[in-house]
Amino acid sequence: MRLSQPSGRWAIAATALGAGLVLLETTVLNVALPAIARDLGTGMAGMQWTVNAFALALAGLVLFGGALGDRYGRRRAYLAGLGLFALASLLGGLAPAIGWLIAARALQGVGGALLVPGSLALVQAAFHRDDRARAVGAWSGMSGMAGAAGPLLGGAVVDAAGWRWVFWINVPVAVAVAAAVSRHVPETRDEGAVRGRLDVAGAALAAIGLAGVTYGLTDTSGGGLLPEAAAVLGVLAMIAFVLVERRAEAPMLPPALLSHRRFGAANAASFCIYGAVAGMFFLVPIQLQITSGYSPLAAGLALLPITVVVLVLSPHAGTLVTRFGPRAPLTVGAVVCTAAALLAVRIGPDASYLPDVLPAVVAAGLGISAITTPVSIAVLSAVPDSRAGIASAVNNAVARAAGLLVIAALPLLANLPEDATHSPRALGHGFTVGMVACAGLFLLGAAASWYGIGRPDAPARSARHRHCALTTPMVEPPSNC
Known part of the structure; x- marks a missing residue:
C-alpha cells in the first residue's frame, strides 16, 4: 500500500482506531475512578485493581497475542480481540460490584492483547517501505490522540450519563472499526511462524x-x-x-530479538517513559478531583490541552524521525515530560488553572507527541519485517507491564492510605512524591534513548535504498541495520 492511496488511508484509520480504543479506555477510566469508588464502595486498592486488571491481562498476554497473529493472521487476531473487547466493555458497564468490574477489565485486557500487536504489525507489513515511517507516524498520532482525548471524554460522559457509559460507548465504535478493518485491511502473517508449537x-x-x-x-x-x-x-x-x-521451539520472546542493541534500548526507554506516563495519568485526574475540587468534567477539560497538542503535532513526528532518526525526538520528548511531571507538583488544594495546571498539561502534550512515533519506529526498524508482529507485541508488553508495575508501586512508594480518596491532605502529599518519581523515570528513559538507540542519522540512513555503484541493480538494506 501507499499512504497516498485511499485504501492506505482507510487502513491507517481502521487499525489506529482499534489501538486507540485500548488507550482511550485507560485514560477515560482514570477520570471516572472517583465516581466508581463512590458508587461501588471501594478505596485505593479497588481503584488500582480496576486499572491494573486490564493492564495485567494485556501485558501478560500481548506477546502470546502477537504470536497468534503472526501464525494465524494478524487481521484475524485483530478482529477477534476487537470482539472480545466490545463484549467485556458491555459487561463492565453492567457491573454491580467492584469484583465484577475488575473481572470485566481483565477480559478487556485479553481482547486488547489480541488487537494491539496486530494493529501496528498490519501497518508495518502492508505499507511500502518508503511510506512506513509516515504511516507509523500517522498511526501513532491517531491512536495517541484517542488516548489523549480520554480525560475530556471521560469527564463529559461521567457528568452527563454516569461512569457505566465509559464502557458502553466502546461497543458501537468497535463494531464500526471491525467493519472498516474487514473491508480495507489486507491479511498478513509470518510464514515462518506456522512451524512449532505455541508457547x-x-x-x-x-x-x-x-x-x-x-x-x-x-x-x-x-x-x-x-x-x-x-x-x-x-x-x-x-x-x-x-x-x-x-x-522453547517457538518462543514468544525470541532470544535473538534481544541481541539487537537498538531493540533493547528502545524497549528500555519504553519501560521508563510509558511507566511514568501511566503514573501521571493515574494520579493527576484523582488529584484534580479529590484535592483540587474539580468535577469529572472540569478535570477532563483541564487536561484538554494534551489532546490539542497531540492532535496538532503527532502527524509531524514521522517526518522528524525520517530526517533525524528516532533518538533525538525521543530523548527530547522524555526530557519535556520530565518537566511536565515536576510542574505537576504545583497542583494542590489552592491550585489555579493557568499558573499551576496548564503549564504541566501543555508540557505533557508536547512530550507525548514526540515520544510515540520514534519509539515505535526504533523498535520495528531493529528487526526483520517478518518479525514485526512479535516486535510490536514485545514493545507493547514492555509498555503495559511498566504502567502496571508503576501504578501498583506508586501508592506504596508515596505512602497513600487505602482511604486516600477521603483524605485530600494525605493524597496531596503522596501526589507530590509520585510526580517526582515519575520525573525520575522520564529522565531514565531519556538516558536510555540517547545512549542506547544509536546515532541520530542511523535510522534515516537505513530507511533508504543502497547502491553498490551506479551501474549495479538496487538492493534492499538489511532489515536490522
Missing part, C-alpha cells in the same frame, strides 16, 4: 509473574504473608519465563 508455557509464566508482583505491591494493607509470597512467586515465575524462552 503456552511462556504465556502462563509471564501472566503469573506479572500478577504475583502486582498483587504483592498492591495488597499491602491486608497484613499476613500473602502479599510477600505472591511477590516471590511472581519473581520466580519471571525467572522461569526467561529459562523457558531460551529452550
Whole structure:
C-alpha cells in the first residue's frame, strides 16, 4: 500500500482506531475512578485493581497475542480481540460490584492483547517501505490522540450519563472499526511462524509473574504473608519465563530479538517513559478531583490541552524521525515530560488553572507527541519485517507491564492510605512524591534513548535504498541495520 492511496488511508484509520480504543479506555477510566469508588464502595486498592486488571491481562498476554497473529493472521487476531473487547466493555458497564468490574477489565485486557500487536504489525507489513515511517507516524498520532482525548471524554460522559457509559460507548465504535478493518485491511502473517508449537508455557509464566508482583505491591494493607509470597512467586515465575524462552521451539520472546542493541534500548526507554506516563495519568485526574475540587468534567477539560497538542503535532513526528532518526525526538520528548511531571507538583488544594495546571498539561502534550512515533519506529526498524508482529507485541508488553508495575508501586512508594480518596491532605502529599518519581523515570528513559538507540542519522540512513555503484541493480538494506 501507499499512504497516498485511499485504501492506505482507510487502513491507517481502521487499525489506529482499534489501538486507540485500548488507550482511550485507560485514560477515560482514570477520570471516572472517583465516581466508581463512590458508587461501588471501594478505596485505593479497588481503584488500582480496576486499572491494573486490564493492564495485567494485556501485558501478560500481548506477546502470546502477537504470536497468534503472526501464525494465524494478524487481521484475524485483530478482529477477534476487537470482539472480545466490545463484549467485556458491555459487561463492565453492567457491573454491580467492584469484583465484577475488575473481572470485566481483565477480559478487556485479553481482547486488547489480541488487537494491539496486530494493529501496528498490519501497518508495518502492508505499507511500502518508503511510506512506513509516515504511516507509523500517522498511526501513532491517531491512536495517541484517542488516548489523549480520554480525560475530556471521560469527564463529559461521567457528568452527563454516569461512569457505566465509559464502557458502553466502546461497543458501537468497535463494531464500526471491525467493519472498516474487514473491508480495507489486507491479511498478513509470518510464514515462518506456522512451524512449532505455541508457547503456552511462556504465556502462563509471564501472566503469573506479572500478577504475583502486582498483587504483592498492591495488597499491602491486608497484613499476613500473602502479599510477600505472591511477590516471590511472581519473581520466580519471571525467572522461569526467561529459562523457558531460551529452550522453547517457538518462543514468544525470541532470544535473538534481544541481541539487537537498538531493540533493547528502545524497549528500555519504553519501560521508563510509558511507566511514568501511566503514573501521571493515574494520579493527576484523582488529584484534580479529590484535592483540587474539580468535577469529572472540569478535570477532563483541564487536561484538554494534551489532546490539542497531540492532535496538532503527532502527524509531524514521522517526518522528524525520517530526517533525524528516532533518538533525538525521543530523548527530547522524555526530557519535556520530565518537566511536565515536576510542574505537576504545583497542583494542590489552592491550585489555579493557568499558573499551576496548564503549564504541566501543555508540557505533557508536547512530550507525548514526540515520544510515540520514534519509539515505535526504533523498535520495528531493529528487526526483520517478518518479525514485526512479535516486535510490536514485545514493545507493547514492555509498555503495559511498566504502567502496571508503576501504578501498583506508586501508592506504596508515596505512602497513600487505602482511604486516600477521603483524605485530600494525605493524597496531596503522596501526589507530590509520585510526580517526582515519575520525573525520575522520564529522565531514565531519556538516558536510555540517547545512549542506547544509536546515532541520530542511523535510522534515516537505513530507511533508504543502497547502491553498490551506479551501474549495479538496487538492493534492499538489511532489515536490522
